[in-house]
Amino acid sequence: MLLPLSIAACRDSSVASYRIPKEIDAASPEATATTQPAAPNRETAEAVVVKSEGADLAWTAPVQWKSNPGSAMRKGSYIITGENAATADLAITAFPGDVGGDLANVNRWRGQLGLEPITAADLPAALTSIEGAGVPISLVDVANGAQRLLAAMVSFNGSTWFFKLTGPDAFVASTKPDFIAFLQTVRVPAANPHASANPPAASSPAPTPAMPARGSLANTEVTKAAGPGLRWSAPAHWHEKPVSAMRKGSYSIDGDGGAIADVSITAFPGDVGGELANVNRWRGQLQLPPLADADLSSAVTHREQNSLHLTLVDFSDSVSANGSRMLGAIVPYDGATWFFKITGPDALVAREKPAFLEFLQTLQTP
Amino acid sequence: MLTLLRDLRDALISLKLTVVLIALSIVLILAATLDQINIGVWAVQEKYFHAFAVFLPVGKISLAVFPGGYSIGGFLLINLIGAHLYRFKLTARKSGIHLVHSGLILLLVGELLSGIFQDEYQMRLDEGQTKNFSESYRNVELAIIETTNPKFDDVIAVPERMLARKETVQNPRLSFRVMIKSYLPNSMLQMRVSAANAEPSPATSGIGAQIIATAQPLTYKQDERNLPSAFIELTGPDGPIGTWLVSTQLTEPQRFDYGGRSWKIVLRFARHYQPFSLTLLKFSHDRYAGTEIPKNFSSRIRLNSSDGHDDREVLISMNNPLRFDGLTFYQAGFENNDRTSILQVVRNPSWLMPYIACSVMALGLAIQFGIHLFGFVRKRRKIIPATA
DSSP states (O other): OHHHHHHHHHTTOSOEEEEEEOOOSSOOHHHHHTOOOOOOOOEEOOOEEEOSOSOOOBOOOOTTSEEOOOOSSEEEEEEEEOGGGOEEEEEEEEEETTTTOHHHHHHHHHHHTTOOOOOGGGHHHHEEEEEOSSOEEEEEEEEOSSEEEEEEEEEETTEEEEEEEEEEHHHHHHHHHHHHHHHTTOBOOTTOTTGGGSOGGGGSSSOOOOOOSSTTSOTTOEEEEOTTSOEEEEOTTSEEOOOOSSOSEEEEEEOGGGOEEEEEEEEEETTTTOHHHHHHHHHHHTTOOOOOHHHHHHHOEEEEETTEEEEEEEEEOOSSSSOEEEEEEEEEETTEEEEEEEEEEHHHHHHHHHHHHHHHHTOBOO | OHHHHHHHHHHHTOHHHHHHHHHHHHHHHHHHHHHHHHHHHHHHIIIIISSSEEEEEETTEEEEEEEOHHHHHHHHHHHHHHHHHHTOOOOGGGHHHHHHHHHHHHHHHHHHHHHHHOEEEEEEEETTOEEEEEEEEEEEEEEEEEOOSSSEEEEEEEEHHHHHTTOEEEOTTOSSEEEEEEEESSEEEEEGGGOTTOOOOSOOSGGGGGEEEEEOOOOOOTTOOOOOEEEEEEEETTEEEEEEEEETTOOSOEEEEETTEEEEEEEEEEEEEEEEEEEEEEEEEEEOTTSOOEEEEEEEEEEEETTSSOEEEEEEETTBOEEETTEEEEEEEEETTTTEEEEEEEEOTTTTHHHHHHHHHHHHHHHHHHHHHHHHHHHHHHHHHHHO
């Protein structure tokens, strides 16, 4: 009896995809009377769902911080008491996805202190990067004169973890060094099988440098494994940025005169519109006109390596004064498409091109 | 240990349990009937009959307070089958009773299968209109439709259950991720211009930015429908594409282009496509001569199957449904000054079970009464000569 019931419970709970003859929106008799119905090719597609649950992060709190019974919302909770009975509250929570992104999170906290929101341009200045025990962390420090809020964001296993310390301005400011020291203990538990979204170094309490895949790269490089997906080794001078729900990997490269180039690694199911659509999407980002199908082969180069097929592009925006440049690689793998992209000022990206190509050579399947 | 198992078996097959279960089912049916006033017939079925236990909210938690339809029916089934295995002896004299009980078992199993596998939809057809799908009464789905190809559309349908759980959807046929920002099971839409001080809309694309969606309490009335809305964010490899407000009250799908392909996004009542189409040729609303009293409702339909095997006219009228391809189309209603016909569409793979069960029970009763009747007559014949 339980078997049919469990079948029933599973019905209507998965994404369905099917093909139908062209439909005309306005459901007028004239419009729909002309449609030729045909058998729909209904199939239940395997929907990949990003889950919020999973293994937890671990941390070590100073002994003088009093653990508070956590609520259903909180993964951890501490009360920090200072002189003159000043207290600050540390709340540790986790939410699926990127919870609206860094900017939305920062502005939410600013709103809690009655501060005006900031724009995307101000965001890099508002975030400080901290390296936890192998876990990249972004720290935000906002104060309104009376209250201060220190909040750290950690992307882990498809979720975003928040470590938020709130209390009187002066007291929280004085606790900041302790808080940063605490954040540096945040780590992925050693026995965690879900540590895929983080560098392997994070999975052991004592980080050990990974072996370089290629001799020509600096021997301090970080090997990055993204779940069952592709693996790569990034050059040592690329600064690793916190990955988000969007990005499988993220790096920034410093150039001369404060110039910064951004490396992003993303993966999406399917062919994401096909090679031409993806190339033209990238061209659009540089305000370049789209290519016709016939021009595609001359605009891209192909490379085969480690049983992967790479489509490489190199586009420059020669129109604008600052001249942006983009190098990209489209890599289909295991039913998904991976995008490796470096963008930044022309001179800096040109300087990084050999490093980027060498970086692409480190791509391999797990 | 063995004694305990034997005691348990004896309890399960006892006549006392049968009586208790029948008494419980009477109470369950009475309570469910009374509760229809509060939550309507659909919710009553789910809460009382298609459930193992009836839950009542006590404070902040739900407590199981009474066995549900599945529990009572399940135990009745076990009780009946067990009694046959251990208590009853298969003799010719009792063959009628055995048949009646077999029919009863079939009826219980059939009801269970119907409860699980039966689907009900409706098809609303204007005169001259052709449709190859029916729609759910209550369940909605988020349909994301790729319309790039001029010949066909590719549909990705996300069921309501996933919307309510705000599950993120990633599908190989979509070049973006679908994130459910919020889901309102019942909602009211209002144009933003008529409410100046409203909070800014989460929607950034489509018509949603001009509309305010407000959550409404769920309705259980039979003549009302819940009208859900949702805010859906689509995210591509380069970041968010936009956030759309979708609602069953926005009947037109919203269009957008992304990744060199054209798309539509719409929240609609869940569709069930079928490999044939129906065209409403004429709806008739017959009345008794000289009065307004309805005599008959009927729909003259043209049935056209996609494989070309069927292209014929059928008449669907009250108590005269069309059965085709596992679906049954009943005449259920009409609208629009007798120009729109509403058909109820039922898929019930076990629809024959009650008929078979009742036939078996009727046969069993006839045999049992026959045996008694002949026995009685034979006895009488013996007695009559003795007294004569």
